[in-house]
Amino acid sequence: MAFPPHRSSQTPLRSPARLMTLATYILGSWLLLGCNMIKLHQDHVVNSLRSEGIQSHTISLTSGKMRYFSGGNGFPIVFIHGFGGNASQTWRTQMVHFSKSYRVFAPDIYWFGESQPNNKQVVGTPADQADAIAELLDRHGIAKAHVVGVSFGGYISLAFAIRHPQKVERLVAVDSAGIEPTTAEREKMMKAFAYAKGSLADLLIPKSTQDLEKFLSKVFYKPHPIPGFALEPTLKQIFWKNKEQREQIALFLTGNFIKAEQLKGIQKPTAVFWGQHDPLLLPSMGQRLAQSIPKAQFRIFKESGHMPMLEENKLFNAALSNFLQSPPLSATASR
Numbered sequence: 001m002a003f004p005p006h007r008s009s010q011t012p013l014r015s016p017a018r019l020m021t022l023a024t025y026i027l028g029s030w031l032l033l034g035c036n037m038i039k040l041h042q043d044h045v046v047n048s049l050r051s052e053g054i055q056s057h058t059i060s061l062t063s064g065k066m067r068y069f070s071g072g073n074g075f076p077i078v079f080i081h082g083f084g085g086n087a088s089q090t091w092r093t094q095m096v097h098f099s100k101s102y103r104v105f106a107p108d109i110y111w112f113g114e115s116q117p118n119n120k121q122v123v124g125t126p127a128d129q130a131d132a133i134a135e136l137l138d139r140h141g142i143a144k145a146h147v148v149g150v151s152f153g154g155y156i157s158l159a160f161a162i163r164h165p166q167k168v169e170r171l172v173a174v175d176s177a178g179i180e181p182t183t184a185e186r187e188k189m190m191k192a193f194a195y196a197k198g199s200l201a202d203l204l205i206p207k208s209t210q211d212l213e214k215f216l217s218k219v220f221y222k223p224h225p226i227p228g229f230a231l232e233p234t235l236k237q238i239f240w241k242n243k244e245q246r247e248q249i250a251l252f253l254t255g256n257f258i259k260a261e262q263l264k265g266i267q268k269p270t271a272v273f274w275g276q277h278d279p280l281l282l283p284s285m286g287q288r289l290a291q292s293i294p295k296a297q298f299r300i301f302k303e304s305g306h307m308p309m310l311e312e313n314k315l316f317n318a319a320l321s322n323f324l325q326s327p328p329l330s331a332t333a334s335r
Helices: 016-051 087-098 127-137 152-163 183-192 200-204 208-220 228-239 243-255 262-266 283-292 314-325
Strands: 055-060 064-071 076-080 103-109 145-150 168-174 270-275 298-302
Touching: 016 055, 016 087, 016 228, 064 087, 064 127, 076 087, 076 127, 076 152, 087 103, 087 314, 103 127, 127 152, 145 152, 152 168, 152 228, 152 243, 200 243, 208 228, 262 283, 270 283, 270 314, 283 298, 298 314
Parallel strands: 076 103, 076 145, 145 168, 168 270, 270 298
Antiparallel strands: 055 064, 064 103
16 A cells, blocks of 8 residues: 655644545545455455365356356255355355365355346346256256255245255255244344344345444354454445345345245255354244254254354354265154
8 A cells, every 4th residue: 555755854744634635545545445355355265266176157047147156076066145245255165165075056146246137127036046046057967956055045945945846955954034933033033133123125235334233243143343444345345236136135035935835845855054143033933944844954053143154164064064964864853
């Protein structure tokens, strides 16, 4: 970073105008650094994945252009990220770990990361997203895969199993959306995110840096603070990207849930993983989700909030690996 030239003691920088100029310069430099840091971080993640043999690709599907990461050999696993971030930020650790034994795929879902549908009016519902991912697998000649999704991605993974059951070998829903909260659960969730005043869109897409700080302080069990100067760029470049379309998705999620009979129709071996301290989607919802799927087992991660694959990545990877390699559970044994 360049600074103004040194001034001799005979011309001190003391006038209000000069002080204001310097303050503006420094503030602008810090904001620019914040913007650059986000891009540098994203580039670093992509480069680190590339060094592990996991490449970034963009494919033109019938519905739009989708960016995805893939690498490794073996039986395919599809990792589906949620409402915040993108594939590389969410699943970096899992892609590296599982690419040693599996062929991994992690797409940026539509309106997130670098993926966009052809039609700007497409909401990007779980059904839309699931069908696009199904086509992605078809393009690679993949008939069946393990499917793992977190949060909104968990809802997409459930929709995928309902709409494309022949393509699913095993299903994993992590702190998943899609199941309707009870009145008590809804009140508890909204109390935890009081700044949103009951609006799911304002909860998931914070209106200010102050709200963003509150959101991040809640969704992780262990604090994950980001520098103050990076808050505004983070808000604008990540949370506000495709803001109008994301608001439409949040509106859809507010009133559309998976029906009980649809969950009962999922006959694939299923694991429901949940962070014990998740205030966004409560563990009680995870328990009900597991109880609604005939061949489901339920696993709690005791030191995680909404993102156990990030907060307890080693334990998460071990649990996922064990589930994928274990014999199928009977409906009775899964409880």
